[in-house]
Amino acid sequence: MTTGLNICSEIGELRKVMLHRPGDELLNLSPDNIGRLLFDDIPFLETGQAEHDRFAQMLRDEGVEVLYLDQLVAEALAANPMARESFIRDYVAECGIDGPGVREAVRQRLEDIDDPLELVEKAITGVRADEVDLASVKDASLADVMEAGGGDENPILVDPIPNVYFTRDTFSVIGSGVSLNRMRSATRRRESLFGRYLFTYHPEYSHVPIWYDPASPYHIEGGDILVLSASVIGVGISERTQPAAIDRLAKHLLWSEESPVRAVYAFSIPHKRSFMHLDTVFTQVDVDTFTVHPGILGTLKVFSITRGAHEGETRISQMEGTLDQMLAGALGLPAVRLIKCGGDDPIAAAREQWNDGSNTLAVRPGTVMVYQRNAVTNDILYHAGVNLLEIPSAELSRGRGGPHCMSMAFWRDAVK
Numbered sequence: 001m002t003t004g005l006n007i008c009s010e011i012g013e014l015r016k017v018m019l020h021r022p023g024d025e026l027l028n029l030s031p032d033n034i035g036r037l038l039f040d041d042i043p044f045l046e047t048g049q050a051e052h053d054r055f056a057q058m059l060r061d062e063g064v065e066v067l068y069l070d071q072l073v074a075e076a077l078a079a080n081p082m083a084r085e086s087f088i089r090d091y092v093a094e095c096g097i098d099g100p101g102v103r104e105a106v107r108q109r110l111e112d113i114d115d116p117l118e119l120v121e122k123a124i125t126g127v128r129a130d131e132v133d134l135a136s137v138k139d140a141s142l143a144d145v146m147e148a149g150g151g152d153e154n155p156i157l158v159d160p161i162p163n164v165y166f167t168r169d170t171f172s173v174i175g176s177g178v179s180l181n182r183m184r185s186a187t188r189r190r191e192s193l194f195g196r197y198l199f200t201y202h203p204e205y206s207h208v209p210i211w212y213d214p215a216s217p218y219h220i221e222g223g224d225i226l227v228l229s230a231s232v233i234g235v236g237i238s239e240r241t242q243p244a245a246i247d248r249l250a251k252h253l254l255w256s257e258e259s260p261v262r263a264v265y266a267f268s269i270p271h272k273r274s275f276m277h278l279d280t281v282f283t284q285v286d287v288d289t290f291t292v293h294p295g296i297l298g299t300l301k302v303f304s305i306t307r308g309a310h311e312g313e314t315r316i317s318q319m320e321g322t323l324d325q326m327l328a329g330a331l332g333l334p335a336v337r338l339i340k341c342g343g344d345d346p347i348a349a350a351r352e353q354w355n356d357g358s359n360t361l362a363v364r365p366g367t368v369m370v371y372q373r374n375a376v377t378n379d380i381l382y383h384a385g386v387n388l389l390e391i392p393s394a395e396l397s398r399g400r401g402g403p404h405c406m407s408m409a410f411w412r413d414a415v416k
Contacts, residue, residue, distance in 0.1 A: 002015045002016050002065070002410075002411040003204060004176060004204065004205070004208060004411075005173045005175075005176050005177065005178065005205070005208055005410055005411065006175070006176060006410075006411045006412065007173040007174060007175065007227050007409050007410070007411070007412055008175060008227060008229065008230035008260070008412065008414065009227055009228070009229055009230070009284075009412060009414075009415050010226055010227055010228065010283065010284040010362055011284050011285070011286065011287065011362040011364065011365045011412075011415060012364070012365075012412035012413045012414055012415045013363075013364045013412060013413040014059075014062070014064050014361075014362070014363050014364065014409055014411075014412055015063075015064065015065060015411040015412065015413060016064065016065045016067065016409070016410040016411035017059060017064055017065070017066060017067065017407050017408065017409050017410060018066075018067045018068070018069055018072065018167055018407070018408045018409075018410055019052070019055070019056055019066060019067070019068055019069070019165075019167055019406060019407055019408075020068060020069040020070065020124075020164050020165045020167050021049060021052050021053070021056070021068060021165070022043070022045065022048045022049055022052055022162075022165045022396075023045075023049075023121060023124065023125065024045075024121075024125045024160075025124050025125045025126060025160035025161055025162045025164070026042070026043055026045045026048065026160075026162055027045060027125075028125060028126045028128070028156055028159075028160035028162075029042045029043075029160065029162055030042070033156070033159065036159075036187060037159060037160070037162055037163070037187050038163055038185060038187060038188065038400075039162060039163075039398070039399060039400075040398065040400065041398045042398070043395040043396065043398045043399060044395050047394065047395045048395035048396055048398075050392075051391065051392045051393060051394070051395055051396045052165070052396060052406075054391060054392055055369070055391045055396075055403070055406065058369065058389055058391065059363070059369075062363045062364075062367075062389070064363065067410065069164065069167055069194060069198075070117060070120045070121055070124065071117060072198050072202060072205075073116075073120045073194045073197055073198050073202075074115075074116035074117035074119070074120050075116075075202055075203075076197050076198050076200070076201035076202040076206075077116040077119065077120070077197065077201065078116045079201050079202060079203050080201045083197060083200075083201045084116065084119070087119075087123075087193070087197055088107060088110045088111060088119075089107075090193055090196075091110065091123050091190075091193060092106055092107045092110070094189070094190050094193065095127075095158045095159075095190070096158070096159065096186070097147060097157065097158065098143040098147065099137070099141055099143035099144030099145075099146070099147045099148070100141060100143075100144065101136070101137025101141065101144040101148075102132075102134065102137055102143075102144050102147045102148055102157060104137070105132040105133060105134060105137055106127050106132060106157060106158060108132070109122075109127055109131055109132045110122065110123070110127075120194070123161070123193075124160065124161045124164055125160055126156055126157075126158045126159050126160035126161070127156070127157045127158040128155055128156055128157065129148070129155055129156070129157050130155070132157065134148045159187060161187070161188075161190055161191055162399070163187070163188050163191070163399065164191055164194070165396075165399065165401075165406060166223070166399065166401040166405045166406055167406065167407060167408040168222045168223050168279070168401075168404060168405045168406070168407060168408055169181065169183065169188070169191070169221045169222040169223050169277075169405070170183065170188070170191040170192055170194065170195050170221075170222065171192075171195035171198075171199070171222060171408070172222035172225045172408070173408060173409060173410055174211055174225065174227055174233060174253065174259075174261070175209075175227075175230065175258075175259055175260055175261065176208060176209060176258065177208050177209030177210060177211050177256075177258060177259065178195070178199055178205075178208055178209070178210060178211065179210075179211040179212035179220070179222070179225065179249060180192060180195045180196060180199065180210060180212055180213060180214045181195075181212060181214060181219075181220050181221055181222055182212075182214045182215075182216050182217075182218065182219045182220060182245070183219060183221055183240075184219040184221060184239070184240045184241075188221075189214075192214040195214070196214065209256065209258045209259070211249060211252045211253055211256070211259070212245070212248060212249050212252065216245065216248060218242045218244040218245035218248065219240065219241065219242055219245060220235075220240075220241045220242065220245035220246065220249060221238075221240040221241055221277060222408070223236075223240070223276065223277025223278065223279045223280065223401075223404075223405055224236035224237075224238050224240060224241040224277045224278045224279070225278070226278060226279060226283070226284070228265070228284070228327070228330045228331060229330065229331055229332075230260045230261075231260055231261060231262040231263065232261070232262070232263045232264075232265065232330045232331075233253065233261055233263075233264055233265070234264075234265045234266075234267055234278060234330070235249065235250075235264060235265070235266050235267070235278065236266075236267050236268075236269050236277055236278025236279075236281075237266055237267065237268040237269065238269050238276065238277055238278060239276060240276060240277060241277075243266070246264065246266050246305070247305075247314070249264070250264040250305040250314055251312065251314055254305070254306065254307050254314060255307065255311060255312055262306065262307070263304055263305065263306050263330070264304075264305040264306075265302055265303070265304055265305075265319070265326070265330060266302065266303040266304075266305060267300060267301075267302050268300065268301040268302070268303075269281055269296055269300065270295070270296070270299075276400065277405075279358075279359055279404045279405065280293070280353070280356060280358060280359055280402075280405075281293040281295070281296050281353075281358055282296070282323075282338075282358055283358060283359060283360045283361075283362075283368075283404050284362060285339070285360055285362060285366070285368045285381065285386050286362075286365050286366045286386065287331075287333075287365050287366075287415065288328075288331070288333050288335065288336045288337060289336065289337045289338075289339065289366075289384070289386070290327060290336060290337070290338055290339070291338075291339045291340075291341055291357070291358045291360055291377065291381065292323065292338045292339065292340060292341065292358060293340075293341045293349065293353045293357075293358050294340045294341065294342070294344075294346075294349050295349070295350075295353070296323070297322075297323060297338075300323055301318065302318070302319040302323075302326050303316055303317065303318050303319065304316070304317050304318075304319050323338065324336050324337070324338050337384070339377075339380055339381060339384055339386075340380070341353050341357040341358040341374075341377045342357060342376050342377055343376060343377070343380050345376065348376040348377075352374040352376055352377045354400075355371060355373055355374055355393075355397050355402075356371055356374070356397065356400070356401060356402025356403075356404075356405065357370075357371070357374035357376075357377035357378075357402075358377070358402075359371075359401065359402030359403060359404045359405055360402070360403060360404060361402075361403035361404045361406075361407050363389065365415065366385070366386060366387055367386075367387040367389065368381075368386060368387070368388065368389065368403075369388075369389045369390075369391055369403040370388050370389070370390055370391065370402070370403060371390070371391055371393035371396075371397055371402050371403065372390040372391060372392050372393055373393050373394065373397060378390065391403060
């Protein structure tokens with residue numbers, strides 16, 4: 001029975017996972033907006049969908065139940081008669097439109113959508129100017145005039161949310177609960193709306209513990225959270241996750257009666273795009289094996305956060321030793337293996353790190369999903385005895401995220 005949430009490792013048998021199939025939101029990317037929407041290039045949607053469909057089918061072939069974010073949120077909206085109106089109101093408030101007339105036109109466009117799934121899909125796709133009647137609002141205010149065109153056509157009124165196919169980031173399942181994350185960038189912060197409604201209104205998930213509130217002023221993203229064991233989680237101090245956010249998350253996890261976590265390891269990694277999240281520099285592939293980007297070895301600072309002397313307090317100490325020694329300690333093992341992304345070739349390491357060679361998704365201990373394009377790293381993993389499930393990735397990889405980034409595990413069995 002896999003009702004609710006249960007994630008106490010990165011490698012236990014994967015039973016249930018949530019994905020988002022890339023959709024028409026990618027068609028609203030253009031050279032003019034990809035920078036602020038955190039893309040380096042524009043994926044070809046047809047091929048990207050085929051690759052993602054292959055990813056999902058490979059998971060099903062391994063016995064994994066595949067859920068989809070848009071369907072879950074639609075089910076949540078359908079479960080409560082007040083949820084739909086509230087969702088539209090919150091979406092419009094967060095969509096970045098200042099003109100009251102244009103804002104009302106967008107709200108009306110969403111109100112006209114009866115089907116909950118179509119509503120969620122439209123929220124992700126964004127709203128174009130030719131979808132709404134702007135004639136009556138162009139002179140309502142200066143903000144309306146400028147947002148409705150102002151003499152130059154503005155084809156997109158509400159930006160798409162193209163990063164949503166990286167379902168790892170917007171919320172994180174830890175144990176039987178969830179961290180509803182506050183994303184660093186304004187464009188991705190809108191994704192938090194989906195997690196809020198899913199875990200407030202969905203009949204199966206509305207009563208799970210909440211470890212982090214996206215209303216917090218500090219940003220934290222799910223790619224920086226690794227569940228090393230039931231009692232130890234790792235969190236990256238990165239370009240996207242602030243130390244103060246880790247403090248808040250750790251306090252809730254360490255002191256909640258519903259949490260088995262007894263230590264939070266904070267890994268300080270370089271603050272740059274190629275090292276975006278902790279799961280882009282290492283992920284677990286077997287009970288005692290990790291793949292790691294060699295660029296972090298020898299420079300990594302790790303801090304242990306545990307309970308303090310009094311309730312609600314935490315104690316912080318810098319850890320000593322090498323990465324493999326610290327990971328072995330976290331897992332209660334005598335030693336672990338670190339397999340370098342790209343091996344000892346610095347060019348291959350940098351290239352395949354850029355294409356998420358270290359960003360693997362374990363289906364079970366020793367069996368992981370990887371991007372097909374990272375041939376050097378995959379060959380090293382294969383010869384190390386790791387069973388590889390290779391995903392076609394010519395277009396999916398353009399979004400700068402791998403199999404771990406594209407998935408949020410909802411249920412894993414205990415590691416035997």
